[in-house]
Amino acid sequence: MADTPLGDKPRADFRRNPWTGLAVMMTVALPAGWLAACSTKEPPPPPAPMRPAAPAAAPRPAPSPNAARSWDEYRLRAAQKLVSANPAITYTGSVPEPLLAIPVLSVELNGDGSISKIEVMRYPSQAKDTTQIAIDAVRRAAPFGDVSRLPKPWKYVETFLFDESRKFKPVTLDR
Incomplete structure (x- = not known):
């Protein structure tokens, strides 16, 4: 073989001898694969012990989204309900x-x-x-x-x- 530019060692010609490439691969790649296969990985940590769930607190009833925030609002809703519950004997004009x-x-x-008591404040003269x-x-x-969140009485x-x-017609609807 002729001298090579890298020194006086001959360079392997892989095109002529395919076994030379295989030998290089066996010397380098195969031991690396064995080392990788032989290495041990740490096992994953055991799962955390299951704790019993804390008992849920009794749900507090939320105020209805439709709950009136004042007595004026409540009176208006009550008047509207009066009209809708009695369509044959009410007018809205x-x-x-x-x-x-x-x-x-x-x-x-x-x-x-719900009604506790109804008191007549004014009787009509006729x-x-x-x-x-x-x-x-x-x-x-x-x-x-519900009126429980409104001030008493x-x-x-x-x-x-x-x-x-x-x-x-309830006078509340005439305002």
Whole structure:
């Protein structure tokens, strides 16, 4: 073999002898593979011991998203419920002149919005039967919704504006 530019050692010609490349590979790659296969990896840590879950606290009832935040808001919702629960005996248009009767009721409530007591604050001088119509309408519309978060006393007053056909409109809806 002729002298090589790197020194006086002959250079292997892989094109002529394919076994030379195989020998180099066996000397370098095979021991590296054996070392990799023989190396031991640390086993993964054991899973953390399972702890019993802490007992969940009893859920506190959240206030209803529809809960009224003031007595004015509550009165408005109660008046709307009065009209929707009594469609045959209510009107929502303008208040006619003259009115037939104007009874006024005080409605005392339980914390859940059910009726505790109804008291007549004002009896009309004529068409006295409209007072009972108003009382019955309030009973049909109840319960009016939770009042437990509103200040006591849990009571509101509603005035009923009756027209000549004995249909009413809560004065709260006329404001």
